[in-house]
Amino acid sequence: MFLMVWLLAGQTVQAQRSEIGFGVGGSFYMGDINPKRVFYKTQWAGSVFYRYNIDTRMALRFGASYGRIMGADADFGNPRNLNFRNDLWEVSALFEVNFLDFFTGSRQHRVSPYLVLGIGAVMSEPYGQYPLGEGNPWVALRPLHTEGQGVEGYNARPYSLFHCVVPMGLGCKISVCRFMSIGVEWTMRLAFSDYLDDVGGTYADPDVLGSRYGERSAYFADPSGQYHQVGTRRGDAGTYDWYSFAMVTVSFRLPGRDFLCPAYGGNSMKKGKRL
Secondary structure, eight states: OHHHHHHHHTTTOOSOOEEEEEEEEEEEEESSSOSSOTTTTOEEEEEEEEEEEOSSSEEEEEEEEEEEEEEEGGGGTOTTOOEEEEEEEEEEEEEEEESSOOOTTOSSOOEEEEEEEEEEEEEOOEEEESSSSTTOOEEESGGGTTTOTTOTTOOOOOOOSEEEEEEEEEEEEEEOSSSEEEEEEEEEEEESOSOTTSOOSBOOOHHHHHHHHOHHHHHHHOTTSSOOOTTSBSSOTTOOOEEEEEEEEEEEEOOOOOOBOOTTSOHHHHTTOBO
16 A cells, blocks of 8 residues: 555655654553553653655654553552563554645644554563562563463463554644644554563463472462462453553654645645745
8 A cells, every 4th residue: 555655646746755753752551450541650752753755645654662561450459469561662664644735844734633553563571570569679571481381281372572563543743834843642552462461361370380480480470369270360361452652743854955845735735835
């Protein structure tokens, strides 16, 4: 689809329309520990990006983002007593569609809402606090095999630290001047993993894990102290986790020769107003 858009745009665009920018905001997650609370435990997040404006309605954006997500059963009164944090490093390719004819420096439509959809990849590794409480250390959870991943007698397999994601969301751009735009954007990311929070399957035997991987493995397998029966539900198997970025963005048009926009755009384009 992107190739078709590119070829069609080549008939009307006379010169490259490139921008670079950055975003600052917050990140949060929804999954087994937080099933429904929006903006739960929001943490600082940031991004850098390059945008290629195909025309006044469509753009391709390539970026890298970072955000931290966190969660704890104690915040929901869940006696399971699991907790985690995870630092997410993402790269993505996004397709933007403006509601109005818009470009940096526009005199007619200085503001336009837009939709965004794309694909990306994220690197993540969940950590748990041992034990839960302010000032206590955070330890990597994947090496602890908390649901018996890779252990004989359990079906669970070790999960990857790299996942595909599908970002989707909406935003609004504002042309501040001839070379700069600002905006706000909120996107949700569907991660093709149920283990951003290290929760997704059934309980393993803490004694078995403790003998193989140590005391911390036994603790995180079942920190509730209730000694759940082996094989009973620990997480919502078969569902994927989500995470979100909500950011304020600033973008700058890269220097280059001016050109008259083609007639493809709105009335401002037909009148020959420059970018």
